[in-house]
Amino acid sequence: MAASFSARTHAGAARLHAYSAGRPAAAIAALLIGGVALGAGATQGISAARTAHLEARNDAQRTLLASTRREAQHEVNALAARLGELQAEANRLNALGERLTRIGQLGDGEFDFNKPVGVGGEGPVRDMAAGELRGGMDRLGAQLTDSGKQLSVLESLLFNRELDRSATPSRMPILNTYITSGYGGRADPFGGGRGFHKGIDFHASTGDPVLAVADGVVSYAGVRSGYGKVVEVDHGNGYVTRYAHNSRLVVQVGDLVRSGQRIAKAGSTGRSTGAHVHFEVWQDGRVLNPRKFLGEQGGQRERM
Ligand SMILES: [Zn+2]
Numbered sequence: 001m002a003a004s005f006s007a008r009t010h011a012g013a014a015r016l017h018a019y020s021a022g023r024p025a026a027a028i029a030a031l032l033i034g035g036v037a038l039g040a041g042a043t044q045g046i047s048a049a050r051t052a053h054l055e056a057r058n059d060a061q062r063t064l065l066a067s068t069r070r071e072a073q074h075e076v077n078a079l080a081a082r083l084g085e086l087q088a089e090a091n092r093l094n095a096l097g098e099r100l101t102r103i104g105q106l107g108d109g110e111f112d113f114n115k116p117v118g119v120g121g122e123g124p125v126r127d128m129a130a131g132e133l134r135g136g137m138d139r140l141g142a143q144l145t146d147s148g149k150q151l152s153v154l155e156s157l158l159f160n161r162e163l164d165r166s167a168t169p170s171r172m173p174i175l176n177t178y179i180t181s182g183y184g185g186r187a188d189p190f191g192g193g194r195g196f197h198k199g200i201d202f203h204a205s206t207g208d209p210v211l212a213v214a215d216g217v218v219s220y221a222g223v224r225s226g227y228g229k230v231v232e233v234d235h236g237n238g239y240v241t242r243y244a245h246n247s248r249l250v251v252q253v254g255d256l257v258r259s260g261q262r263i264a265k266a267g268s269t270g271r272s273t274g275a276h277v278h279f280e281v282w283q284d285g286r287v288l289n290p291r292k293f294l295g296e297q298g299g300q301r302e303r304m
Contacts, residue, residue: 076128076129076130076133077127077128079133079137080128083133083136083137083140086140090147093144093147096151097150100151171211171213171214171259172202172211172213172294173202173212173241173277173279174204174209174277175208177204177277179200179202180201181200181201181276182197182200182291183198183199183289183290184196184289198280199244199279199280199281199287200278200291200294201276201277202276202277204266204275204277205275206247206268207247207265207266207267208266208275208277209262209264209265209266210262210264210265210266211261211263212233212258212259212260213279213293213294214233214241214259215235215256215257215259216233216234216236216257217234217254217255218231218232218233218234218251218252218253218254218255218257219233219234219240220232220253221253221255222249227242227244227270227271227278228244228246228267228268228269228270228271228272229244229247229248229264229267230242230244230246230270231243231246231249231251231263231264233263237283238284238285239283240281241279241282241290242278242279242281242282243264243277244277244278244280245266245269245272245275245276245277246264246265246267246277247266247267247268247275248264248265249264250262250263250264250265251264281293
């Protein structure tokens with residue numbers, strides 16, 4: 001009340017009065033203001049530090065990001081370089097395929113090793129986009145699958161050709177043996193008379209391994225009248241060999257057999273007087289004298 005009066009009459013005195021009268025309040029206010037000021041200053045100090053810290057962290061992250069991006073790009077570029085190498089390899093395979101096709105004199109048009117190769121081949125001189133790289137990889141993958149298929153067909157054709165070459169009977173159907181009965185007319189071992197012996201008999205003991213004389217595919221494995229347990233191997237080119245009187249068969253129809261591979265165990269099944277291997281060679285349905293295929297081996301130890 002006094003303060004308001006003084007303020008109305010003497011502003012200066014009133015100010016003085018108010019100052020002295022309200023000192024504690026003013027002190028508190030001053031303290032408060034100082035405190036707020038102090039607080040504000042502290043807040044300002046903290047926020048500056050924080051900003052600096054955040055900026056530093058930002059910088060670090062930016063640096064990390066940049067280095068990660070660089071590394072990623074580095075990897076992409078390395079992959080692109082690898083892609084280039086793979087393309088070169090694909091080109092090499094294609095060239096090989098072409099050469100094999102030419103050497104093998106395989107029909108034109110059967111193989112197409114001239115399809116365009118994926119993406120550009122001189123390697124990355126600029127950064128490559130990941131998408132572009134993926135596309136290149138996909139194309140290359142498809143191309144390699146294609147070349148792979150063609151090469152396996154080529155391989156099987158060449159293998160068949162090789163098979164043809166080694167399909168001519170040229171080895172004995174049983175090891176360490178001798179011929180006990182030759183091809184052609186002979187006295188029938190069963191009750192006399194002339195008979196025509198369609199193969200050659202080799203001495204054997206029951207259980208001796210009977211071997212394919214050339215590469216081929218088993219075309220018969222079972223029992224035939226007179227022959228007992230018999231295996232027949234188709235060698236292509238019209239050649240078939242027959243191995244008869246076995247005690248056991250160890251292959252089945254459709255098996256691929258290699259020259260010298262065991263196909264049966266010798267025995268005396270069918271029309272046989274004792275354990276032996278009866279061996280026949282057929283070409284285009286005509287029986288042949290096997291001797292000409294067995295070369296010197298076949299004649300060396302003949303006892304007849
Ligand atoms: Zn015989």
